Amino acid sequence: MSCTWRKSIRSTGAWILILFSYGIVSAARIPNKGLAVAKEADARDLGWKDQYADVEMILKNRQGEVSVRKMAAQNLEVAGGGDKLLIRFDYPKDIRHTAFLCFTHKLAPDDQWIFLPALKRIKRISSHNKSGPFMGSEFAYEDITSQEVEKYTYAYQGEEWFEQALCHVVVRTPIDPKSGYTRQLVWFDQDAYRYRKIAYYDRKGDLLKTLVYSGYEKFHDRFWRAATMHMVNHQTGKETVLNWTNFTFFNGYQPVDFTRGRLKSRS
Amino acid sequence: MRCTDMGRGGMDGQCWKLLLAGWFLVIGLQASGAALELGGYIGLENRVFWHPSPIDGVPDFFTGSIFGQMEVAQDMEGGGSLVFTPFLRWDPKDTERTHGDIRVLKWEQSFGCVSLRAGMDKVFWGVTESCHLVDVINQTDILEQQDYEEKLGQPMVNISYAFGDQTIEIFWLPFFRERRFPGSEGRFRTPFPVDTDLATFSASREEKHSDLALRWFATAGDLDIGVSWFSGTQREPELRPVPGKGVLAPHYPLMQQIGLDAQWVQDSYLLKVEYLHRFDNGDPWHAAVTGVEHTLYGLWETTADLGMMVEYLFDSRGKSATSTFDNDLFFGVRLALNNTGDFTCVTGPLVDLDTRASLFRFEMEGRLSEQWKLCVNTYVYANHDKGESFYSLRHDDFSEVLLKRYF
Numbered sequence: 001m002s003c004t005w006r007k008s009i010r011s012t013g014a015w016i017l018i019l020f021s022y023g024i025v026s027a028a029r030i031p032n033k034g035l036a037v038a039k040e041a042d043a044r045d046l047g048w049k050d051q052y053a054d055v056e057m058i059l060k061n062r063q064g065e066v067s068v069r070k071m072a073a074q075n076l077e078v079a080g081g082g083d084k085l086l087i088r089f090d091y092p093k094d095i096r097h098t099a100f101l102c103f104t105h106k107l108a109p110d111d112q113w114i115f116l117p118a119l120k121r122i123k124r125i126s127s128h129n130k131s132g133p134f135m136g137s138e139f140a141y142e143d144i145t146s147q148e149v150e151k152y153t154y155a156y157q158g159e160e161w162f163e164q165a166l167c168h169v170v171v172r173t174p175i176d177p178k179s180g181y182t183r184q185l186v187w188f189d190q191d192a193y194r195y196r197k198i199a200y201y202d203r204k205g206d207l208l209k210t211l212v213y214s215g216y217e218k219f220h221d222r223f224w225r226a227a228t229m230h231m232v233n234h235q236t237g238k239e240t241v242l243n244w245t246n247f248t249f250f251n252g253y254q255p256v257d258f259t260r261g262r263l264k265s266r267s
Numbered sequence: 268m269r270c271t272d273m274g275r276g277g278m279d280g281q282c283w284k285l286l287l288a289g290w291f292l293v294i295g296l297q298a299s300g301a302a303l304e305l306g307g308y309i310g311l312e313n314r315v316f317w318h319p320s321p322i323d324g325v326p327d328f329f330t331g332s333i334f335g336q337m338e339v340a341q342d343m344e345g346g347g348s349l350v351f352t353p354f355l356r357w358d359p360k361d362t363e364r365t366h367g368d369i370r371v372l373k374w375e376q377s378f379g380c381v382s383l384r385a386g387m388d389k390v391f392w393g394v395t396e397s398c399h400l401v402d403v404i405n406q407t408d409i410l411e412q413q414d415y416e417e418k419l420g421q422p423m424v425n426i427s428y429a430f431g432d433q434t435i436e437i438f439w440l441p442f443f444r445e446r447r448f449p450g451s452e453g454r455f456r457t458p459f460p461v462d463t464d465l466a467t468f469s470a471s472r473e474e475k476h477s478d479l480a481l482r483w484f485a486t487a488g489d490l491d492i493g494v495s496w497f498s499g500t501q502r503e504p505e506l507r508p509v510p511g512k513g514v515l516a517p518h519y520p521l522m523q524q525i526g527l528d529a530q531w532v533q534d535s536y537l538l539k540v541e542y543l544h545r546f547d548n549g550d551p552w553h554a555a556v557t558g559v560e561h562t563l564y565g566l567w568e569t570t571a572d573l574g575m576m577v578e579y580l581f582d583s584r585g586k587s588a589t590s591t592f593d594n595d596l597f598f599g600v601r602l603a604l605n606n607t608g609d610f611t612c613v614t615g616p617l618v619d620l621d622t623r624a625s626l627f628r629f630e631m632e633g634r635l636s637e638q639w640k641l642c643v644n645t646y647v648y649a650n651h652d653k654g655e656s657f658y659s660l661r662h663d664d665f666s667e668v669l670l671k672r673y674f
Binding site for chain 2: 060061067068091092093094095096118119121122123124125126128129131132133136160245254256257259260261262265266
């Protein structure tokens with residue numbers, strides 16, 4: 001009698017072990033849907049090689065006062081690595097010809113330089129302050145530098161309608177502890193996997209900012225670019241609007257155009 | 268006005284001709300219908316001196332001047348660009364300080380990895396804040412701000428070749444720009460005034476001597492490094508008393524120098540070093556500046572940053588160094604509010620560890636509106652004993668307000 005009892009325990013135990021193992025293996029094979037959505041969005045925007053755009057940045061504070069910044073942004077797509085960004089400021093006039101160069105890296109800190117036209121000086125700056133404001137706006141440095149898939153971990157939240165588009169909602173958590181955010185909620189539309197909205201949560205976990213993309217246009221039949229990005233800071237009441245115009249692709253930019261020696265040239 | 272001094276026939280004597288050439292260029296380009304970019308600023312400077320001057324004729328407490336700079340630029344078909352930037356300052360009290368200069372008058376173009384530039388321009392080399400050791404190409408315009416960061420335009424032909432993360436460049440520098448000094452009625456003048464008409468040169472061709480410079484620089488991850496070599500007329504003059512005349516005459520020797528500048532970034536720390544070795548003019552000597560900059564971001568949950576800098580300055584010539592920074596320590600603090608006005612404040616002392624002589628700077632600037640900018644600066648020269656390089660400036664502590672209108 002005891003022999004059969006022990007035998008049945010052993011066989012039950014074996015089944016539990018088998019089922020448990022199967023469960024683990026299955027879970028490992030179930031794709032992270034959030035990561036899959038992020039990767040699809042990234043894959044849909046590959047092959048643009050280089051990009052030029054004029055950007056107008058409008059800053060509004062709680063009292064309704066408005067300031068304007070104008071700049072030209074050049075991007076270089078880097079295969080397998082982070083993209084390169086070169087911004088030349090145009091307005092206000094006292095910062096005209098100031099330039100900002102950034103080499104984004106997937107996991108290492110970005111390399112950043114600034115060109116100060118009054119002194120003709122090129123300064124390497126620390127990119128440690130990724131959560132700091134870019135040009136006094138509501139966009140942080142980490143918001144404007146290239147969004148690499150590897151910088152976050154992902155979880156799928158669900159589907160939601162946003163502005164007549166059915167979207168995948170993905171929770172993404174920055175891997176870098178220096179990030180100003182504990183998590184972000186990203187709305188990707190299901191049509192073309194374009195960014196529609198991002199909600200940013202600060203280090204305390206409270207909703208800090210919301211970014212809405214609008215005015216999407218298709219270039220070269222492949223690349224979607226938003227004409228307007230509207231960032232609202234719910235805690236301070238300040239807003240920043242980025243208006244993007246004159247997108248051009250395949251300009252023939254080379255890596256040498258994105259070196260610190262070229263920062264001082266006019267274009 | 269300095270530009271009208273045709274006596275020496277040197278660079279300044281050519282100044283008017285170059286200004287005219289520049290204006291003809293502007294008019295010609297406008298007539299051709301080319302789209303010109305125009306910009307610049309006009310400024311008003313008001314200075315208050317804390318002590319009356321012991322020298323007769325020099326203003327005791329107040330000085331004011333007007334200054335302005337214009338930039339005219341033209342992007343050409345084919346990728347090149349032309350830039351013309353004249354500068355002018357009018358000082359009603361100090362006729363020597365009233366001066367004009369062509370900061371930039373150049374053509375430049377890039378052809379793939381090669382960049383070419385010809386004309387007058389400004390080149391900056393360096394990474395440290397308290398002192399720019401290796402920066403040698405341009406002559407300092409000491410009539411301008413007391414931080415000695417303003418430079419006169421330098422004629423040059425420059426070719427750069429970029430390969431990977433490295434660049435190598437060569438400079439041919441024809442024509443030497445002599446340093447201008449305050450007049451007999453100007454503040455910051457030496458007790459015996461400097462008579463630039465009596466300037467002498469080691470080079471037989473004097474100011475027409477051509478200088479040569481080479482530089483290599485590269486980025487390797489977190490490290491930015493540059494090595495440079497220069498051969499030619501030393502930009503800093505040796506001021507020699509002229510017997511019987513009660514004036515000083517500048518003498519410009521020939522020299523060679525090798526410079527190194529490097530910066531390493533790690534998190535919110537920047538480690539910097541500049542090293543200079545000068546030879547071929549009397550005894551060789553070397554100097555170095557090394558420092559650390561650390562920034563605290565987002566002070567008290569705001570967008571403000573606080574940067575802290577410490578730099579040590581050394582010169583092997585000791586107390587006979589013309590630059591006076593032979594064993595000095597600099598502490599600096601930079602506060603940047605990162606607001607819409609981009610308000611920034613930099614302050615800190617530079618102290619000689621042997622004599623306790625110090626140079627204290629306070630510089631503040633911010634944008635009042637999209638056209639107007641305000642700067643408030645204070646300089647204090649303390650504890651300078653006889654024999655110290657800044658001894659003649661010990662009564663020249665001042666505060667100034669600059670208002671600039673951009674257009």
